[in-house]
Amino acid sequence: MGFFADNNLNVELVRLDGGVKCFNALINQQVDFATASETVVMFNSFERTDFSVIASFVESDNDVKLLSLTPDKYRQLNHIANARIGIVKGSASEFFLDSLLIMYNKAHLPIERIYLPQDQLIPALLNNKVDIISAWEPLGYMLSEHISQKPEIINSRGLYHLSFNLIGLKNTSVNKNRKLALLKAINDATVYIHTHPKQAQMILSQALNITPSQLQYSWDDYTFRLSLSNALFSNIQTQSQWAIDTQLVPKENQVDFRQVFDRQLLETFNNQEAGW
Structure with a gap:
């Protein structure tokens, strides 16, 4: 829809299989930004704090x-x-x-x-x-596609909130104004998704080379919005305690996840959008 160009951005989308590979591409400076779930953010926060979660742009409680x-x-x-x-x-x-x-x-x-x-x-x-x-x-x-009934065992809606997050390095050549322009482009796309859901699904179906029926299967499970909510922060803290309890990370490691949340940038964007 040209939202990046409208905000004076020339963006190349680099498609990788999963948030772990996306995050590694960011750390290796193969890309300027990456997208990943909060679980990827949590695990990597035990290793490093040289990156920031800029915003969550999609959430689901049934993924x-x-x-x-x-x-x-x-x-x-x-x-x-x-x-x-x-x-x-x-x-x-x-x-x-x-x-x-x-x-x-x-x-x-x-x-x-x-x-x-x-x-x-x-x-x-x-x-x-x-x-x-x-x-x-x-x-x-x-x-x-393989069985005649839904494969889900129990209705687990609301038990776990998955988020898809925009992540960047703290030390980057991309300045604040370009980051704000990126948030504006994503927000413009989000508004379009809400106002033109059928057209948005058609575009996504073609871009991702998947059938419209696959999109429709879980479309209503997703909430499209820019946010950095307290719920996301609490979710990451809960997951970190689970990772410690299950010995997936060192017990002696104490992580302050506030170090990897760039709330100020999103607040600045929201204030600009509100005309403050």
Whole structure:
């Protein structure tokens, strides 16, 4: 729609598979900005504080789910005892599973955790190497293509909030005005998504080379807005405690996540938009 050009920006989109690769490209200075989930932000904050979360631009409270080819078998969470569960280690996939078990007081259940890369979750399920996977979209949609019912085991809406965040390096050649212009372009796109949802879905379908039905499958689960909310900050803190408890990060490491939130830039942008 030309929103970048309208804000005097010449932007190249570098497509990478997942937030971890995007973050690494940023740290290696192969890109000026990256997008990643709050889980990627949390883990990397234990290693470094030379980056900033500039804004969250999309959120979902129904993106990560427990999925199975035989979901009816596991409607009662007690029934997942001794199940083989495919998980992406140290990711939202594992955090979601642990949160679910704790919430329903099922943390004591014996389960077999099978750690797999993201792209091997569905093949493992289809080849009967696991019974369940803890996974994010579009894997739920992809599984729905193989079975006649929804693959989701239980309704877990609201249990876990996934955010997609714009991240930059603190020491960068991109000045403040260009960062503000970038936020303006993203905000313009967000307004368009809200005012022209059908047209936005058509554009996304073509740009991402996915079917409109895949977009429609989870479209209503996403909230498009620029924010840096207290809920996001609390979510990262909760995940960090989980990472310490599960020994995914050193226990002695204490992280002040305020160091990686650039609230001032977004406040400046919001004030400009409001005409203050």
